[in-house]
Amino acid sequence: MKKKTKSLIALLLVTVMSAVMVVGCSSNGESKEETTDKTAGGDNEIVFWNIGTEEVDKAIYDKAIEMYHESTDTEYTVTSVPVQNDTYKEKLVIAMSSGECPDMYINWSGGPMNEYIESGFAQPITELFNNSELPDRLLEASVAQATYKEDIYAVPFMNVSLSGIFYNKDMFKQYNLEVPTTIEELEKVSDTFVENGITPFALANAPKWTGSMYFMNLAARKGGLEPFAAAVDGSGSFEDECFIYAGDKILEWTEKGYFPEGVNSLSEDDGQARQMLYQETAAMDLIGSWYTGLIQQDSPEFYEKIGWFPFPGLEGSDVDSSIMIGTIGDNFISFNCEDDKLAAAFECATKFSEDEMVDFMVESGKVPPVKGVEDKLTDPITKSIMESANNASSTQLWYDQYLPPAVAQAHLDSSQELFGGTITSKEAAEQFQKAMEEYLSESKE
Structure with missing residues (x-):
């Protein structure tokens, strides 16, 4: 497994580094918070890498984390580390190539997620998932995109x-x-x-x-x-x-x-x-x-x-x-931690599909991948998009994700x-x- 891990991450690293010159030209002046290299947290800290550098996404991440801290009797603190979208994959793979990886991180499923799994940087959450309310909340198509070799490795959220x-x-x-x-x-x-x-x-x-x-x-x-x-x-x-x-x-x-x-x-x-x-x-x-x-x-x-x-x-x-x-879920949260910390990180991820968060995301123009979300939509454009999603015979995942x-x-x-x-x-x-x-x-x- 160790040899396979190295070879897969090496392949990923070569891929993303070939794009460094391109993404470097599109920097928008990131803050220190956005460029931090902090990966895994200490015993009681869960480090969560995401791409919430701009509104409205930043507000969504912040609200879910706040809900976790306020509603959960936990010893863990979730620390959000936002990274600009164009450089995100590069930073994530560089961290993995160094044998490090944040406790929680977003990805887009498909081929890259599968390689993170094969490389040992994403843990199965099937048991946690099935014992939660998520099977009753999330669209089956979004869960399918979070599944690899019959195990679930991520929590879909954010958007259709x-x-x-x-x-x-x-x-x-x-x-x-x-x-x-x-x-x-x-x-x-x-x-x-x-x-x-x-x-x-x-x-x-x-x-x-x-x-x-x-x-x-x-x-x-x-x-x-x-x-x-x-x-x-x-x-x-x-x-x-x-x-x-x-x-x-x-x-x-x-x-x-x-x-x-x-x-x-x-x-x-x-x-x-x-x-x-x-x-x-x-x-x-x-x-x-x-x-x-x-x-x-x-x-x-x-x-x-x-x-x-x-x-x-x-x-x-x-x-x-x-x-x-497109994607039925858009962003997916995967986990690189174990035992109690994994359970706590998973609990934080479930906050994105709770009613309060779903309402907040819909008001912000998002269509989270939850059952019955179409009943909450009032914006005519969003309703048109969801209608096309429901009428589609199939949905092709973005090539660069698949x-x-x-x-x-x-x-x-x-x-x-x-x-x-x-x-x-x-x-x-x-x-x-x-x-x-x-x-x-x-x-x-």
Whole structure:
């Protein structure tokens, strides 16, 4: 196990370190609290790494921890250590590579979580989970994402996060535009904005995962989910026509001016994409549904101008256009502690799904993965997102969360190059497939 742990963490470390130069360019001036290297706490301290550096997420983390301290007769104190999103994975893996890891930490499930588990830095919580109220509270789909080899390793919380298109209703009305239901209609809408000097999409692609949303949605609308599943298990390939199509569309849309100048140098964490929306220099943004809370926090007045629609399907295609890209849970809390400390950390994590917290998150624009949450929603955008979630035949987890880290990085790198126009769709597919083949070969050794 020790040899396997080292090899897995080494692979993770190489992956995240390859992105250091990129994430370093998108720093937004973190506080000392956000850059602390503190990992595991002492005997009575539980250190909790998370990405709650900005409101409204910070308020959610703080409230859950406060509820734990106030309602639980415990000897443990939970210390929140927020880390900026773009550098979070890097810091977590570097800590693990040093044989350290916080007592509690958030992740996004999928391939990276599985490797944390295999490396010994996430403990099974199946018994604790089944003896709690969580089975009756949480959506089964979110629990499935927290499960690995029949054991539960994380507590899903925070949000049902799906990618979709936020748009400026006033700008659509100004140019007599209807919400598009096909990709062809979306292109006509985008062409109208370009003709009038407006950037169709507010994209900040320095972190790469933002641009990946376009690739994932386009590939799913062209080929469904089967080509992706086949490429991952080795029976298919990331050189399938649906991935070539996605790359071709990104190149075409970049050439037509659908994205801002210098798109690959713009920071999502610094809010540069949202600023384009607020300044009305861009009309739409394909992004995760967490934008509901962010925009409401930034500007409740501007939020009144915003609408939302799912990524449209291909005209005349028989591919299921109800498929959504995202997560049923968004953030997951895993644990690197044992015995009484593990029980205490788990108890803190359960606070996120209690009624008081669920109400607080809904009021903050979140859709926590709890049963019956749709009955609590009043915001029309959030209700539309949840309707799409409920109507979806299936939900594809973000590629960079589902795939093994090295393969995910190859995808992110090649996707960003497509937006920069420095690679062809065929070359991007070849890089993606090569990384997948290398991983499958190494995993058999």
